Amino acid sequence: DAGITQSPRYKITETGRQVTLMCHQTWSHSYMFWYRQDLGHGLRLIYYSAAADITDKGEVPDGYVVSRSKTENFPLTLESATRSQTSVYFCASGERPNYGYTFGSGTRLTVV
């Protein structure tokens, strides 16, 4: 099916563990993005990628790692999860930085 999919939909992990959130898009969009959504903060940009093997930091990158070996995939890794990383994470893709992005359904991550 065409679209952008995130997995898992829900995840509970312990403090200090590594966890990877997956994002896959079928449009071959050049740009992909990771945002986190927290009450009172709206959507904050974590990392983005303009093409395969090109990534850049956003507003809140600390504690996160990304990679983009293939155009269609953009995984987000929390190397050592902390409680402050409890959030809803959204992946998005778009043709250009100033063009409408399509968002995935989100991953709700809880760090205990």
Next chain:
Amino acid sequence: GENVEQHPSTLSVQEGDSAVIKCTYSDSASNYFPWYKQELGKGPQLIIDIRSNVGEKKDQRIAVTLNKTAKHFSLHITETQPEDSAVYFCAASMSQAGTALIFGKGTTLSVSS
């Protein structure tokens, strides 16, 4: 970097009334201003956007206006309906490579019948 302020944070209206949400941006180089609607448990969905060479854009009951001089833009929803209840986000970005949409903090719109 770009900073987007959005007001109000919550808005309650009666069905049939109009709703207005306002945003300001800081970087005069920004030239693309989309609005997203987020329903409970879902990802944000693009509902309308405007570029810096246009002052106003309409799509049925929704419209967006842009004032480049004042660096603010607004979303107008007329004849509101209960299904308009959601969180609305404004955003801004530039056209050059190495940039991304920066979002406001969102407005929770409640439409009561």
